[in-house]
Amino acid sequence: MTTLLEVENLKTHFFARNSVIKAVDGVTFDLEEGESLALVGESGCGKSVTAMSIMRLIPNPPGKIVGGAIRFMGQDLLQTDEATMRGIRGNKIGMVFQEPMTSLNPVLSIERQLSEAVQEHLKVSKSAAVDRAAELLDLVGIPGGKQRLKDYPHQFSGGMRQRVMIAMALSCDPKLLIADEPTTALDVTIQAQILELIRKVQWELGISVIIITHNLGVVARYVDRINVMYAGRIVERGVLGDIFADPRHPYTKGLLASVPRLDRPKGSRLIPIDGMPPDLSALPDGCAFRERCTYAVDRCATDTPLVMPVSSGVGHQAACWIADQDTDASGRPVGAAIDG
Amino acid sequence: MGPQSMVDQSTDPSPALVTVSNVKKYFPVNSRGILQRNAQYVRAVDDVSFTIKRGETLGLVGESGSGKSTLGRCIVQLHKQTEGQIKFDGVELSTLGNKEMRTMRRRINMIFQDPYSSLSPRMTAGGIIGEPIEIHKLAGSSAEVRDRVEELLRIVGLNPYMADRYPHEFSGGQRQRIGIARAIAAEPEFIVADEPVSALDVSIQAQVINLMQDLQERFNLTYLLIAHDLSVVRHISDRVAVMYLGKLMEIAPCDDLYETPLHPYTQALLSAVPVPDPKVELEREHIVLQGDIPSPISPPSGCVFHTRCPIAVAECAMTVPPLREVAPGHMTACLRVGPDAI
Numbered sequence: 001m002t003t004l005l006e007v008e009n010l011k012t013h014f015f016a017r018n019s020v021i022k023a024v025d026g027v028t029f030d031l032e033e034g035e036s037l038a039l040v041g042e043s044g045c046g047k048s049v050t051a052m053s054i055m056r057l058i059p060n061p062p063g064k065i066v067g068g069a070i071r072f073m074g075q076d077l078l079q080t081d082e083a084t085m086r087g088i089r090g091n092k093i094g095m096v097f098q099e100p101m102t103s104l105n106p107v108l109s110i111e112r113q114l115s116e117a118v119q120e121h122l123k124v125s126k127s128a129a130v131d132r133a134a135e136l137l138d139l140v141g142i143p144g145g146k147q148r149l150k151d152y153p154h155q156f157s158g159g160m161r162q163r164v165m166i167a168m169a170l171s172c173d174p175k176l177l178i179a180d181e182p183t184t185a186l187d188v189t190i191q192a193q194i195l196e197l198i199r200k201v202q203w204e205l206g207i208s209v210i211i212i213t214h215n216l217g218v219v220a221r222y223v224d225r226i227n228v229m230y231a232g233r234i235v236e237r238g239v240l241g242d243i244f245a246d247p248r249h250p251y252t253k254g255l256l257a258s259v260p261r262l263d264r265p266k267g268s269r270l271i272p273i274d275g276m277p278p279d280l281s282a283l284p285d286g287c288a289f290r291e292r293c294t295y296a297v298d299r300c301a302t303d304t305p306l307v308m309p310v311s312s313g314v315g316h317q318a319a320c321w322i323a324d325q326d327t328d329a330s331g332r333p334v335g336a337a338i339d340g
Numbered sequence: 341m342g343p344q345s346m347v348d349q350s351t352d353p354s355p356a357l358v359t360v361s362n363v364k365k366y367f368p369v370n371s372r373g374i375l376q377r378n379a380q381y382v383r384a385v386d387d388v389s390f391t392i393k394r395g396e397t398l399g400l401v402g403e404s405g406s407g408k409s410t411l412g413r414c415i416v417q418l419h420k421q422t423e424g425q426i427k428f429d430g431v432e433l434s435t436l437g438n439k440e441m442r443t444m445r446r447r448i449n450m451i452f453q454d455p456y457s458s459l460s461p462r463m464t465a466g467g468i469i470g471e472p473i474e475i476h477k478l479a480g481s482s483a484e485v486r487d488r489v490e491e492l493l494r495i496v497g498l499n500p501y502m503a504d505r506y507p508h509e510f511s512g513g514q515r516q517r518i519g520i521a522r523a524i525a526a527e528p529e530f531i532v533a534d535e536p537v538s539a540l541d542v543s544i545q546a547q548v549i550n551l552m553q554d555l556q557e558r559f560n561l562t563y564l565l566i567a568h569d570l571s572v573v574r575h576i577s578d579r580v581a582v583m584y585l586g587k588l589m590e591i592a593p594c595d596d597l598y599e600t601p602l603h604p605y606t607q608a609l610l611s612a613v614p615v616p617d618p619k620v621e622l623e624r625e626h627i628v629l630q631g632d633i634p635s636p637i638s639p640p641s642g643c644v645f646h647t648r649c650p651i652a653v654a655e656c657a658m659t660v661p662p663l664r665e666v667a668p669g670h671m672t673a674c675l676r677v678g679p680d681a682i
Binding site: 042043157159160187188189190191192193195196214215216217218219220221222240241244245254255256258259260261262263264265266268269270271272273274276277 | 403404511513541542543544545546547549550553568569570571572574575576577578594595598608609610611612613614615616617618619620621626628629630632633
């Protein structure tokens, strides 16, 4: 497998009048061709800002990518000019946003919105673009694609609009699809339809997918690898099985213990993570999770933990001084690269 | 009132605190033109009956548009039902005058979904929590109100000195705690909680769920928990009712419903919820329903679910299935389930 995307030590900060909000502060991960990866975390952990940084859609001011590299198909996206970036956005990387209600233009027909991108990026005639639009609606499972092209967004339900968004993101045969909370605004039965659809197109078109979500359940069914984020950093990563069966970072453990599960009978008490996420403009020294962590030791207050291998799982790493104590891992900081 | 859906509760030994019988709530949709006749109605709640026993938690689940929130609002009389009875401790609520209802509101309260818009931004936390105490004249002096507010803040896990702060100074989880403190301020017996944790982050959700459970134990509260998150509902409910397009599809003791769901809609709904465990996920059967919820203005004939139902037969489009008890305490409205199933 070849690597499609490498994000290295990405730092995206937002500059307020009196403070700097470190929304993403040293994020490193990579993505293979054809792989699906999840960025998991709660609001404010930097998962969406990471995605927007990859798309170079950070509003400036107040935001700025202040450091790091994003290599996509061998090209550093942070070094490319805006014109080249426009070619990559939509063409090579498609993105699906959370709100299918607000991300479509209400006064343009679906045909216009779908074919515009095709015409712009693939440089084809209008009629070819319209044919492609109808084909895309079929691909995303909108019955009678051709008849529905003349419809406007309000004539579609929430789930159907999200299908249109996926069609739009796929319109120019991208190599990578980024889905930012694609199902959060949808009902569970519709959520299942959309996630099945994303997996279907991933396999059929052989593309890579990054799913950004706060829902560990969504992750368990639909991705290969997981990156857990907290306060602008990746705190644990690994393949699906390792993260769920053998979580090492106290935050990951806490997340798994705090969610009620459909397959657990009533009676057990949830174990919440006490406290709240830290203020990103005044992050404490050392580990950002320290104040909520039940395992914290003195060292956690002074030294920022590096992402290091834990357990024997392939590429299973965590950023915690305690995480590797019961393993044979050498404890050697590996920083950027993930092996395997 | 359709007699076939009247549920016989006489065999039940423990008395019901809340009895909902054949409740309908239709909202008119104005037609265009000068006459503005109400030609059509949104059938938000359509002939629903159930009971809630004292001290229990009834979970009410369904997708958006199922009518669960409308029903919750009818029960606290924020909406007057179009038809049917809602009895609280034997008293029919819709016949009460404003003054009597106000007295009744001391015993019935509500926790709202959105901790951002349900608190007045111009009142302090103390003012918000103290208001019901003042309205119901539960304290003799302002100092007494103040003491009670501080006690309530402590009960919900906030610091008493926070009473003078405004809602924007609190996080989402803390605001929901303020909403809960307000809801329990007048010492109610029954609380309708409409999506109390869905706006919160997962690690904060658990804190609020635990708080609600603690309060129930401490004050012997009865809950109607309205939620779309089936995992949360399983965690805290004693019984669960499933709604679809204004109709009650199934109602059963919690573990029965989750382990042996009988209605095909409940089965699909449960299978759509992902479990955070890849091993379990691999083994589970997944039923992915086709299509969307039909419009509640013109719901399908017969069983409202027949258009999306994987086991529907011709008969389902003609006959409205009655809610029948098919196992002890386990009722479902499906023609294809039960002893005389077709």
